[in-house]
Amino acid sequence: MECIFFFFFSFNLFLVSQSVRAINAESLIYGVEESLHNNFYQIHDDNSTPYRKSYKTHITRNSNSSSLPLAPPPTTISRLSSHLFTFPETQSTVIPDPSSFFAPNLLLSPLPTNSFFQNFVLKNGDQPEYIHPYLVKSSLSSLSLSYPSLFSNTTLTYQIFTADLTISVLNNPNPNRSHTISAFDDLSVTLDIQPSLRFFLVRGSPFLTCQVLHNVALSISTIHAILDFVPNRSKTKFKINLNNVQTWVLYSSKPISFTHNISTISSDKFRGIIRLAILPNPDYKFESVLDRFRSRYPVSGHAVFTKPFGVKYKFKKKGRGDLLMLANPLHLRLLDNSSVTVLDDFKYKGMDGELVGVVGDSWILETDPVSISWHSIKGVKQESYPQIIDALVQDVEGLNSTALDTSSSYFFGKLVARAARLALIAEEVSYPRVIPKIRKYLTDTIEPWLNGTFGENGFLYDKSWGGIITKQGSTDTFADFGFGVYNDHHYHIGYFLYGIAVLAKIDPIWGKKYRPQAYSLMADFMTVSRGANSNYPRLRCFDLWKLHSWASGLTEFPHGRNQESTSEAVNAYYSAALMGLAYRDTHLIAIGSLLTAMEIQASRTWWHVREEDTLYAADFTKENRVVGIVWANKRESGLWFAPPEWKECRLGIQVLPLLPITEVLFSDVGFTRQLVEWTLPALKREGVDDGWKGFVYALEGVYENQIAFEKMRNLTGYDSGNSLSNLLWWIFSRL
Ligand SMILES: *[C@@H]1O[C@H](CO)[C@@H](O)[C@H](O)[C@H]1NC(C)=O
Ligand SMILES: *[C@@H]1O[C@H](CO)[C@@H](O)[C@H](O)[C@H]1NC(C)=O
Ligand SMILES: *[C@@H]1O[C@H](CO)[C@@H](O)[C@H](O)[C@H]1NC(C)=O
Ligand SMILES: *[C@@H]1O[C@H](CO)[C@@H](O)[C@H](O)[C@H]1NC(C)=O
Ligand SMILES: *[C@@H]1O[C@H](CO)[C@@H](O)[C@H](O)[C@H]1NC(C)=O
Ligand SMILES: *[C@@H]1O[C@H](CO)[C@@H](O)[C@H](O)[C@H]1NC(C)=O
Ligand SMILES: *[C@@H]1O[C@H](CO)[C@@H](O)[C@H](O)[C@H]1NC(C)=O
Ligand SMILES: *[C@@H]1O[C@H](CO)[C@@H](O)[C@H](O)[C@H]1NC(C)=O
Ligand SMILES: *[C@@H]1O[C@H](CO)[C@@H](O)[C@H](O)[C@H]1NC(C)=O
Numbered sequence: 001m002e003c004i005f006f007f008f009f010s011f012n013l014f015l016v017s018q019s020v021r022a023i024n025a026e027s028l029i030y031g032v033e034e035s036l037h038n039n040f041y042q043i044h045d046d047n048s049t050p051y052r053k054s055y056k057t058h059i060t061r062n063s064n065s066s067s068l069p070l071a072p073p074p075t076t077i078s079r080l081s082s083h084l085f086t087f088p089e090t091q092s093t094v095i096p097d098p099s100s101f102f103a104p105n106l107l108l109s110p111l112p113t114n115s116f117f118q119n120f121v122l123k124n125g126d127q128p129e130y131i132h133p134y135l136v137k138s139s140l141s142s143l144s145l146s147y148p149s150l151f152s153n154t155t156l157t158y159q160i161f162t163a164d165l166t167i168s169v170l171n172n173p174n175p176n177r178s179h180t181i182s183a184f185d186d187l188s189v190t191l192d193i194q195p196s197l198r199f200f201l202v203r204g205s206p207f208l209t210c211q212v213l214h215n216v217a218l219s220i221s222t223i224h225a226i227l228d229f230v231p232n233r234s235k236t237k238f239k240i241n242l243n244n245v246q247t248w249v250l251y252s253s254k255p256i257s258f259t260h261n262i263s264t265i266s267s268d269k270f271r272g273i274i275r276l277a278i279l280p281n282p283d284y285k286f287e288s289v290l291d292r293f294r295s296r297y298p299v300s301g302h303a304v305f306t307k308p309f310g311v312k313y314k315f316k317k318k319g320r321g322d323l324l325m326l327a328n329p330l331h332l333r334l335l336d337n338s339s340v341t342v343l344d345d346f347k348y349k350g351m352d353g354e355l356v357g358v359v360g361d362s363w364i365l366e367t368d369p370v371s372i373s374w375h376s377i378k379g380v381k382q383e384s385y386p387q388i389i390d391a392l393v394q395d396v397e398g399l400n401s402t403a404l405d406t407s408s409s410y411f412f413g414k415l416v417a418r419a420a421r422l423a424l425i426a427e428e429v430s431y432p433r434v435i436p437k438i439r440k441y442l443t444d445t446i447e448p449w450l451n452g453t454f455g456e457n458g459f460l461y462d463k464s465w466g467g468i469i470t471k472q473g474s475t476d477t478f479a480d481f482g483f484g485v486y487n488d489h490h491y492h493i494g495y496f497l498y499g500i501a502v503l504a505k506i507d508p509i510w511g512k513k514y515r516p517q518a519y520s521l522m523a524d525f526m527t528v529s530r531g532a533n534s535n536y537p538r539l540r541c542f543d544l545w546k547l548h549s550w551a552s553g554l555t556e557f558p559h560g561r562n563q564e565s566t567s568e569a570v571n572a573y574y575s576a577a578l579m580g581l582a583y584r585d586t587h588l589i590a591i592g593s594l595l596t597a598m599e600i601q602a603s604r605t606w607w608h609v610r611e612e613d614t615l616y617a618a619d620f621t622k623e624n625r626v627v628g629i630v631w632a633n634k635r636e637s638g639l640w641f642a643p644p645e646w647k648e649c650r651l652g653i654q655v656l657p658l659l660p661i662t663e664v665l666f667s668d669v670g671f672t673r674q675l676v677e678w679t680l681p682a683l684k685r686e687g688v689d690d691g692w693k694g695f696v697y698a699l700e701g702v703y704e705n706q707i708a709f710e711k712m713r714n715l716t717g718y719d720s721g722n723s724l725s726n727l728l729w730w731i732f733s734r735l
Contacts, residue, residue, distance in 0.1 A: 085516035086535055088452060090460040092474040092484060096554050098465060101125050103182045103192075109530060110466025110537040113486035114550040114561055116203065116632065117181070117189040122556040125178050128161045129560055130633045131189075131201045132545075133278075133326060133348040133355050134208060135161045138179045141193050142168035145208055147246065147278045148633075150351060152617035154624075155644050158559060158634035159351050163223050164246060165276060167210060169196050170217040170266050186544040187301030187313060202298040202315065203545045204326040204355065206290070206348060207251075207275040209297040215271045220250070221264040229260045237291070239279075240265070247279040249287065251294040253319075273297065273319070280348050289346050289357065293324035298361075303544040305528070306364075308590055309597055311544065313363040323361040329353035329615065330547055330605045336364040351633065352546075352606065353615045365547075370597045370664050372577040372589065374505070375428045376733035377663055384732035385429045391725040395422055396434040401444035407456040409449075409470050409480045410488065413495030414721035416445050417571075417657060420502035425729045435506060442503040443510060449496065450517035459521065465554070466536050468493075468524045477555075486553030490525045490541040491565065494572030495657075495721070497522055501578035511582060518579065526576050528591060541569070542595055548602030550632075560632025564640060565653045566603035567665060570596055574661045600665050606630050607654060610671050625671075625678040626654050647682035651675060652695035657721045658730055662698075669703055676700045691719035694727055701731045 098111050101121040112118070119127040126139035128146070135146040144166040148159035168175075183190040188202040198211040212218065224242040231238045235255040240248040253272035258265050275297060277290050301315040317323050326348060327335060335342070340360030348355040371377070380388065399419055406412050423438040448454035457480070462469045465486065473484020481488050500518045504511025511518075525540040541549035543561075549569040550561035563569065577592025579585070607627045609616065616624075616635065628650050629636040637644035639653060655662060666672045676699050683693060694715055701708035709731045718724060 084535070085520045087459045087461045087468055087517075087520065089463055090469070090471075090474050092462050092464070092469055094473075094475060094477045094484060095462060095464060095469070096122060096485075101178065101181050103180050106181065106184075109532045110527075110534055112184065112537045112540070113465050113467065113553055114489075114541050114543075115184070115189075116543060116545065116561070117184065117191075117201070118552075118554070118561055119556055120179070120189065120191060121181060122554060127556055127558050127560075128633070130159070130351075132204050132328065132352070133206060133350050135159060135633065136199075136201060136208070137161060137163070138191055138193070141172055141175050141177050141179075142166050143179075143191070143193065143197070143199055143210075145276065147280070147348075148351075150349075150617070152620050154619050154622070155637040156635070157351065157617060157620050158631070162244075164242070164244075164278075165240075165248060166219075166221045167197070167274075167276075168193070168219050168221075170219040183300065185300045185302040186538070187303065187315070188298070190300070200297065200299045202301050202325075204328070205298055206324060206326055206357070207277045207294070207297065209299075210274045210276075212271050212274060215269045217269050218267040218274070219264055220267075220276075223263075225262050226260055226265065229258065229265055231258070237294075247282070249277050249279055249290055251275045251277075251290075253295075278348075286346065289324070289343065293321060293359070295319045296321040296323045298323060298325065305591065305594065309369045309594055310364060310366045311547075311594070311598075313365070315361040317361055322359050325358050325360075326355035327358045327363075328355060328546070330602060331358075331363070331365060332356060333605075334365040334367055334547075334601070336366055339364045351635070367594075367597045367601055370593060370600065370661070372574060372581065372593050372596065373660055374424050374502075374578065374581070376660050376729070378733060378735075380428050380729060380733045381735075384728070385431075388425065388429045388725060388728045388732060389431050391723070391728050392422060392426060392429070392431060392434060395723045395725045396426075396437055399437065399441045401441050404445070407454070407472070409457060409459075409473075409483055409492045410495075411720060412445070412449075412457075413492050413499075414657070416442065416499035417495040417575075418721045418723055418726075419445070420499040421657075421659070421726050421729075422723065423502050423506055425725050428729065428733075439503065439506055442499055443507070446496065446499050446503060447514070450514050450521075461535070466534070467540065468521065482553055482555070485555060486540070487555070488551050488553070490549055490572035491551065491568040493521055493524055494568060494575050497575035497579050498571065498657075501575055501582045504579070504582040508582075515583065522576055522579060522588075525572065526588070526591065539595075541572075542599075546602060546606075547598040548606070548630075549599060557631070559634040562629050562631040562634075564629045565656070566599060566607050567654050567656055567662070570599050570603070570661055570665055571657055571659060573599055574659065596661065603654070603665060604668070606635075608668075608671055608675070610668075611674055625675045626650055628653075645682060645685075647679040648688055648692040648696050651679045651699065652692040652719070655695040655699060656719060658695065658698055658726055662730075666699060666702060672699050672702045676703075690715045690717040691722065694718050694722055698727060698730050701734055705731060705734050 117129050119129050128135045128137040135148050137144045144163040146161045146164050151158055151160055180192045182192045191199045196214045196216045198213055200209045224244045227241040227243050229240055236252050238250040252274050256270045257268045279287055296317055296319045298315045298317050304312045306312050315323055340358050340363055343357030346357030419438055419441050423435050426434050452458050458471045459468050460471055469484045470480045472479035477485050524536050527534055527536040530538040549563055551563045552561045573592050573595035577589050580588030580592055609621055609624050613621055624637055627635045628639045639649055642649040679696050697708045697711045712727050
């Protein structure tokens with residue numbers, strides 16, 4: 001079932017406000033959805049290597065309909081899809097070929113490039129992925145399952161893959177075939193080992209579920225030693241004790257006969273469902289929970305956007321009884337517990353925190369609303385206007401669109417966004433005189449990227465996966481920090497969107513003229529729909545189970561996808577929402593706001609490390625106030641471009657660009673202080689760049705405003721996306 005954005009508002013305006021129960025409302029929604037499907041709106045239809053107040057809109061989850069912006073009538077919106085813009089098509093010489101793993105019918109639609117199962121479709125497809133609570137690896141016509149152990153020291157923590165159990169067809173005549181991905185969704189991927197085995201890999205399932213499609217004998221082997229293998233009397237439940245202390249339980253949908261030796265369990269011919277789960281806890285009650293839910297298996301799962309700041313998970317299931325899944329710590333914080341039953345004592349361990357049992361096939365997750373505003377939340381102190389204006393005049397004088405020395409989509413985007421900030425600061429301090437020059441600069445810098453006249457670089461369309469790549473990136477995986485292989489898309493495009501949003505705000509005629517190009521750029525990572533009539537895959541970077549983005553694109557990594565800068569990810573969704581404000585597009589405001597809010601929540605969960613937190617191992621927590629790179633299956637103190645000791649870089653890359661939304665990202669003042677105090681000693685090193693110091697002082701300014709201001713005044717350089725005007729704007733809008 002597709003989810004369509006239109007319902008954010010129709011849902012709230014017409015249904016919730018009239019106290020119609022959600023469940024009824026939903027079936028109504030799906031009915032509407034079908035009929036709208038064919039001519040839907042752009043962001044739905046169309047739409048390791050790397051580095052590298054006046055307009056406030058409040059959308060509140062708990063508020064009633066009157067405070068929500070009104071949606072334009074859907075007919076107006078759907079008209080847009082008839083003249084969709086796409087950047088000129090190109091054939092990349094460096095992009096991998098998706099056809100080796102995806103089933104032919106899936107190749108007809110845009111394909112995911114930053115997904116939780118990306119390793120399964122790159123190179124040989126044989127690197128593991130973390131399908132909580134297991135690491136899963138598929139190679140040579142077999143699938144291996146690992147309940148991983150944790151490695152952790154002060155700079156690194158990751159889970160170790162061990163092939164605890166490996167499932168294959170016994171005496172397979174074609175033992176070396178690679179798998180096929182026959183289906184995927186937000187929360188699931190279906191992996192087939194042709195012709196007989198189908199694995200429903202649904203995120204958070206305590207059971208691995210395998211459908212044996214033909215009557216074949218199975219082999220379940222281990223790298224450990226099998227101490228004993230105990231069937232129950234009806235031969236539908238088996239316990240496997242291994243010499244590494246693990247006990248696994250195997251359930252079968254029908255009686256099945258097995259023989260075993262020290263390393264392999266072999267079955268008679270069988271057709272049906274096999275489920276495997278580890279018993280992480282010898283408690284009898286734990287096992288009885290698995291027994292109770294053994295017969296209901298999930299086959300897929302997807303997320304639906306039903307209302308502002310809410311996401312609903314829907315799991316499709318087969319078999320009998322209730323569905324048991326596991327929730328990660330962020331889910332548990334956001335979960336509406338009236339929709340499901342939480343089994344507090346049923347827990348699996350994992351690097352993302354404890355995974356706790358949840359019974360129910362439909363979960364509602366709700367986050368605190370964030371307000372997307374152009375300007376600082378509390379405003380700038382009026383007595384500080386002159387100081388900011390002095391800096392502003394200088395910074396605007398320095399703008400020269402013919403003197404830019406970069407053709408990198410990343411650094412160019414940062415310069416565009418930096419200039420756009422100056423325009424909004426000018427608005428805040430009531431100094432509109434500089435705006436025309438900024439407008440000209442923005443026009444001169446943005447247009448060539450949108451109209452294909454930039455020269456050395458530019459945006460092009462790759463049809464193989466469905467997305468925008470850069471000209472430089474189409475022949476070089478390292479160019480533009482790997483943009484050509486779908487690395488960092490939300491970062492680069494986010495900066496451009498910021499510039500576009502501001503330019504469309506201050507020059508609506510320009511905005512109207514370039515709207516098709518602007519929307520095409522935005523849709524690259526903001527598309528919500530899926531299917532062949534879309535130019536882009538659904539939400540290129542955002543992971544709807546982890547509730548944050550991945551940056552890494554189409555590069556095989558043993559520890560899965562990764563993301564370094566959460567603040568640049570927040571910038572991307574925030575900028576998309578600002579674009580929604582500029583274009584009065586309530587759908588875009590809503591999805592942009594939701595993803596902004598979720599990305600912030602996830603940053604606080606997995607990147608920000610409070611002294612008192614217990615999610616990571618004690619040694620790691622003690623030494624790190626913020627994670628450098630979060631991988632699907634690893635946490636690192638180092639950055640792509642800096643060692644762990646360069647704490648100012650680690651702080652900075654989680655702060656930049658400094659924006660009104662930064663207030664929300666660092667609204668926990670206690671943590672902000674911990675982070676700054678942890679960073680400050682690193683500034684005593686020789687050669688620390690002033691650009692990075694600016695972000696440290698900005699955060700210090702949250703709780704020591706005057707001291708931070710004095711330190712800022714001593715800076716002689718700023719990050720390329722930052723400026724003195726912006727630092728002063730920040731410091732004078734704190735209190
Ligand atoms: C709905 O909004 C109105 C106007 O802001 C307010 O008076 C009323 O209390 C709100 N109702 C609820 C249920 O929040
Ligand atoms: C942590 O472990 C990694 C991998 O074994 C090692 O390279 C690194 O030096 C260790 N860090 C410290 C501080 O011991
Ligand atoms: C399968 O691959 C292994 C090693 O990769 C090789 O030794 C073996 O000969 C192959 N078997 C067949 C039937 O191709
Ligand atoms: C074997 O285990 C299954 C699953 O728990 C259960 O349904 C069945 O009744 C058991 N059979 C016997 C004879 O205990
Ligand atoms: C165990 O059985 C499997 C499957 O029949 C066989 O391939 C393997 O060689 C056997 N291992 C030992 C140690 O006997
Ligand atoms: C649901 O959550 C609320 C608020 O956290 C809590 O007070 C309540 O006990 C929970 N209910 C159940 C059934 O867990
Ligand atoms: C802008 O930069 C160009 C190229 O460096 C230079 O020729 C020109 O004089 C500059 N314009 C201003 C107003 O500084
Ligand atoms: C593209 O944008 C540049 C920069 O604003 C402008 O000079 C040029 O005329 C535009 N070209 C086309 C074909 O629109
Ligand atoms: C600013 O620089 C001056 C000269 O180096 C130094 O004396 C002063 O302590 C600095 N101020 C702060 C707040 O670092």
